[in-house]
Amino acid sequence: MKRRNFIRVAGGGLVVAAGGAFAAPNLDPMPEEAVTGWKGPPPGEQDPRRRAITWAMLAPNPHNMQPWLVDLRQPGEITLHVDRTRLLPQTDPFGRQVMIGQGTFLELLVLALAAEGYRAEVAMFPEGESPANLIDDHPVARVSLIRDPAARPDPLFRQIPRRRSTKTEYAARPVKAEHLAALMVSHRTTSNLLLAFATGKEQLDALRTIATQGSEMEMQTPRTHKESIDRLRIGASEIRAHRDGISLSGPMIWALRQLGTLTPEKALTPGTTAWESGRDYVMKGYASAVAFGWIASPGNARAAQVAAGRAYVRLNLKATELGVAMHPHSQTLQEFPEMAQLHRAIHDATGVPEGHTLQMFFRLGYAPVPGPTPRRPPQSIVVS
Numbered sequence: 001m002k003r004r005n006f007i008r009v010a011g012g013g014l015v016v017a018a019g020g021a022f023a024a025p026n027l028d029p030m031p032e033e034a035v036t037g038w039k040g041p042p043p044g045e046q047d048p049r050r051r052a053i054t055w056a057m058l059a060p061n062p063h064n065m066q067p068w069l070v071d072l073r074q075p076g077e078i079t080l081h082v083d084r085t086r087l088l089p090q091t092d093p094f095g096r097q098v099m100i101g102q103g104t105f106l107e108l109l110v111l112a113l114a115a116e117g118y119r120a121e122v123a124m125f126p127e128g129e130s131p132a133n134l135i136d137d138h139p140v141a142r143v144s145l146i147r148d149p150a151a152r153p154d155p156l157f158r159q160i161p162r163r164r165s166t167k168t169e170y171a172a173r174p175v176k177a178e179h180l181a182a183l184m185v186s187h188r189t190t191s192n193l194l195l196a197f198a199t200g201k202e203q204l205d206a207l208r209t210i211a212t213q214g215s216e217m218e219m220q221t222p223r224t225h226k227e228s229i230d231r232l233r234i235g236a237s238e239i240r241a242h243r244d245g246i247s248l249s250g251p252m253i254w255a256l257r258q259l260g261t262l263t264p265e266k267a268l269t270p271g272t273t274a275w276e277s278g279r280d281y282v283m284k285g286y287a288s289a290v291a292f293g294w295i296a297s298p299g300n301a302r303a304a305q306v307a308a309g310r311a312y313v314r315l316n317l318k319a320t321e322l323g324v325a326m327h328p329h330s331q332t333l334q335e336f337p338e339m340a341q342l343h344r345a346i347h348d349a350t351g352v353p354e355g356h357t358l359q360m361f362f363r364l365g366y367a368p369v370p371g372p373t374p375r376r377p378p379q380s381i382v383v384s
């Protein structure tokens, strides 16, 4: 069996492609309780705020660290804070991605509250923005619930449990022009951030090369690669214990663990099967990219980062509705010093105007829908 048949890594995280040699489907499956949130709020849950939080936790977020705290002590309000124990200091030194992940959460919260019959009034940074270079405990947003008989669920709400970050190889066929057009129209109804797509061979090749180099750079820089490996959850028992991070489960992972081929130490070490096949997988993902897209903001204020998160998750939901897969690439958007040259290069190659910051960069295409990723129990993020 070739090594690429048994373990694959995507953008700092690993996912599994089980080869035919191992057909035992019940070894080390994804623990049911880790993905129960994808079924929606538990049937007995009556509190609209807690019901909405269950949906909001399904938001895409960096390394699936779920860096959210919600304060419910004030009736009729939800105050959102960053959970500062769940940051990514090496790859996200200014907390930019963490802030995008606040935006994705906030948008799903607002969609879910509308589905509960509430208009959500969102006050951004009610006690001031956290400074650019640090995440403090100022609230990100205070959301007031206003009963509104006219509130109607946004059609995108229905896509929340079906949405995924699809990290596998994509089909070779191009993304349909009508799908890109529908994504653009949907984006423009709620966001004035720059959204653009690349589908032409020349630009795709240039972006692919830069993205590939960025992933390589992150993997070759020990402290940034370690940050990802520290957040790997290998096998059902680790997944059950954490319900966050990048999770690896299934018969192939079980087998590799038994063989001692897949350990955090090996995944950290260039030259091992775990490390090399990880890199092979990233490269295959980029090689299969038939379209890239990006969201950029003028400047890089905290509010713009949150707005980018809100826009990104709406795009991901719309893509889900259309059957289009999306996969973020963050490496070359990251602000650690070794990445500076590639950070400049991707800004140049996308052609974003001077002074704009690329907030999200992703590939788009068609691929089988993967299973859901774990989420922690909603009560673990609630301050009450």
Ligand SMILES: Cc1cc2nc3c(=O)[nH]c(=O)nc-3n(C[C@H](O)[C@H](O)[C@H](O)COP(=O)(O)O)c2cc1C
Pocket: 010, 011, 012, 013, 058, 059, 060, 061, 062, 063, 064, 097, 098, 100, 101, 104, 163, 164, 165, 166, 167, 245, 246, 327, 328, 329, 330, 331, 372, 373
């Ligand atoms: C700001 C941000 C950056 C991300 N960067 C990457 C990335 O570089 N590579 C990757 O594979 N996934 C990336 N993701 C996707 C997350 O890994 C994914 O959302 C998380 O694991 C949960 O999985 P889900 O989106 O399928 O629910 C990013 C998501 C966000 C919101």
